[in-house]
Amino acid sequence: QHCWGYGEEDGPSEWHRYFPIAEGNRQSPINIVSNQAVFNPSLKPLVFVYDQCTSINLSNNGHSVMVEFDDNDDKTVISGGPLEGSYRLKQFHFHWGTQRNSGSEHTVDGKPYPCELHLVHWNARAYSSFGEAAAAPDGLVVIGVFLETGGQHPGLNRLTDALYMVKFKGTKTQFDDFNPRCLLPSSFEYWTYPGSLTTPPLNESVIWVVLKEPIKVSEKQMEKFRKTVLFSGEEEEQRVHMVNNYRPPQPLNGRQVHASFK
Numbered sequence: 238q239h240c241w242g243y244g245e246e247d248g249p250s251e252w253h254r255y256f257p258i259a260e261g262n263r264q265s266p267i268n269i270v271s272n273q274a275v276f277n278p279s280l281k282p283l284v285f286v287y288d289q290c291t292s293i294n295l296s297n298n299g300h301s302v303m304v305e306f307d308d309n310d311d312k313t314v315i316s317g318g319p320l321e322g323s324y325r326l327k328q329f330h331f332h333w334g335t336q337r338n339s340g341s342e343h344t345v346d347g348k349p350y351p352c353e354l355h356l357v358h359w360n361a362r363a364y365s366s367f368g369e370a371a372a373a374p375d376g377l378v379v380i381g382v383f384l385e386t387g388g389q390h391p392g393l394n395r396l397t398d399a400l401y402m403v404k405f406k407g408t409k410t411q412f413d414d415f416n417p418r419c420l421l422p423s424s425f426e427y428w429t430y431p432g433s434l435t436t437p438p439l440n441e442s443v444i445w446v447v448l449k450e451p452i453k454v455s456e457k458q459m460e461k462f463r464k465t466v467l468f469s470g471e472e473e474e475q476r477v478h479m480v481n482n483y484r485p486p487q488p489l490n491g492r493q494v495h496a497s498f499k
């Protein structure tokens with residue numbers, strides 16, 4: 238497997254060497270220009286069926302911190318919106334910066350947020366595994382949620398308090414009964430467009446659904462991400478904080494961004 242990262246030598250500008258699709262025509266993230274998004278009245282409301290969700294673990298994969306879910310049946314799915322049928326929740330993870338003026342992957346009218354949450358779902362009706370879906374044009378749906386600094390987010394504390402357990406790349410800890418519904422904003426208004434994974438292998442297999450309303454988290458909670466988790470493994474002598482694990486916006490290449498709202 239080709240190693241890649243977010244540094245000078247192995248960062249987003251170098252990914253095209255091993256992953257030529259980095260220069261494809263439906264890459265993510267993008268800058269969302271709000272006044273160019275086309276209101277699409279046929280877009281349905283998003284439906285999150287997260288009540289029976291079974292989180293399994295919290296892990297540090299050297300690129301992000303991730304919570305994985307049991308996706309052996311349709312108990313945790315998303316449907317509606319631009320979607321045909323339901324998509325199963327596989328995992329969620331984050332991308333963040335060193336301070337409040339950078340960190341998100343998508344930007345809105347050129348404005349980045351300090352952090353962006355990705356809830357990754359796959360089309361279990363059409364494909365028999367996440368990996369198979371991850372390689373198909375309609376295989377994945379990722380819900381993007383912006384995190385903005387403001388008051389403390391109570392639901393996030395259980396996660397930020399567990400980050401010390403996954404300080405190093407390759408570490409994993411049991412993390413059950415976490416329902417990501419608490420990480421959703423009150424409004425489910427969204428922008429949607431056809432895109433890709435924002436990390437290698439950068440597959441062009443994602444229907445992106447980016448929620449307009451950010452959730453508020455405290456500066457202290459953001460600092461926990463920046464100060465606790467490392468890109469590096471326990472055996473490496475260089476300890477590098479996991480920060481700026483975001484890909485910058487990519488060319489729109491004529492894609493239409495639709496809005497669920499006027």
Ligand SMILES: C[C@H](CNC(=O)c1ccc(S(N)(=O)=O)cc1)Cn1ccc2ccccc21
Nearest residue numbers: 355357367368371379433434435436437438
């Ligand atoms: C593509 C997969 C690794 N990548 C991802 O799963 C992934 C998901 C979401 C994003 S983002 N930032 O766009 O939301 C980026 C990468 C490897 N893989 C291949 C087969 C497979 C099977 C199980 C688990 C992982 C597997």
Ligand SMILES: [Zn+2]
Nearest residue numbers: 330332355435
């Ligand atoms: Zn992501």
